[in-house]
Amino acid sequence: MKILCISGSPRGKQSNTFKLAEEALNEIKLQCTDAEAKCIHLADKDIRYCIGCGLCHRNLLQCPIKDEVSNILQNILECDIIMFASPVYINNVSAQLKTLLDRSSPFIHCQMLLGKYGAAFATSGGGPHVMVLDYLEDYMVSCGVQYVGGVSGPMSEFDALKEKAKALGGQIAEAVRESKEFSDQLATMEIRRRFFRDVISSRKEQWAGEYEYWKEKGWL
Numbered sequence: 001m002k003i004l005c006i007s008g009s010p011r012g013k014q015s016n017t018f019k020l021a022e023e024a025l026n027e028i029k030l031q032c033t034d035a036e037a038k039c040i041h042l043a044d045k046d047i048r049y050c051i052g053c054g055l056c057h058r059n060l061l062q063c064p065i066k067d068e069v070s071n072i073l074q075n076i077l078e079c080d081i082i083m084f085a086s087p088v089y090i091n092n093v094s095a096q097l098k099t100l101l102d103r104s105s106p107f108i109h110c111q112m113l114l115g116k117y118g119a120a121f122a123t124s125g126g127g128p129h130v131m132v133l134d135y136l137e138d139y140m141v142s143c144g145v146q147y148v149g150g151v152s153g154p155m156s157e158f159d160a161l162k163e164k165a166k167a168l169g170g171q172i173a174e175a176v177r178e179s180k181e182f183s184d185q186l187a188t189m190e191i192r193r194r195f196f197r198d199v200i201s202s203r204k205e206q207w208a209g210e211y212e213y214w215k216e217k218g219w220l
């Protein structure tokens with residue numbers, strides 16, 4: 001079972017948010033002996049902005065920008081559990097993480113991450129933080145990931161947050177063990193699939209790669 005942790009902090013391994021995610025990661029590894037974990041620090045990666053050319057929709061996930069994004073997206077496709085960690089930067093995820101997510105829109109159009117479980121982690125300097133979890137939950141469910149939960153809070157509560165992260169790790173392990181279904185999220189995915197069915201059908205030529213993916217899935 002592959003766990004992938006993507007940290008959006010520019011502070012790399014020094015990131016407190018990453019340390020929070022590590023608490024969950026260690027708990028999953030304790031409870032699932034077959035767990036293999038990989039951590040990607042976006043701060044170490046060459047990640048450029050989406051240029052909005054639409055090639056990734058026409059030829060599924062192909063991108064004219066030759067940086068490290070396609071490798072990261074491949075890692076996401078290959079994992080069973082995806083965890084995102086981001087500091088709160090001006091009331092949102094870090095620019096590093098947002099830039100990566102902008103490069104992944106076929107994941108959303110085609111719900112390419114169906115069957116995976118996910119979780120999110122955020123820390124703030126003291127201000128609001130829940131919107132980062134809300135944003136990452138919405139992103140993951142849009143991609144087909146079942147969101148097990150998230151932990152966020154101000155750094156003044158770091159010790160308590162670490163305990164919550166450890167508990168969340170246990171919940172993730174349980175979800176995987178029991179192939180848990182989050183029926184409300186599965187219903188949301190079904191509604192979004194209905195919405196995208198019309199979009200994908202109406203852009204059959206323009207988004208040929210995505211149209212083919214939908215056809216292969218039998219969703220059209």
Ligand SMILES: Cc1cc2nc3c(=O)[nH]c(=O)nc-3n(C[C@H](O)[C@H](O)[C@H](O)COP(=O)(O)O)c2cc1C
Pocket residue numbers: 009010011014015016017018086087088089090091092123124125126127128155
């Ligand atoms: C550019 C920048 C923007 C930030 N914006 C916020 C913010 O909007 N609200 C807040 O409470 N803290 C903000 N902070 C503080 C960080 O969220 C906080 O220090 C966080 O714990 C850092 O996490 P890290 O160690 O994982 O990088 C900001 C810090 C930086 C450098």
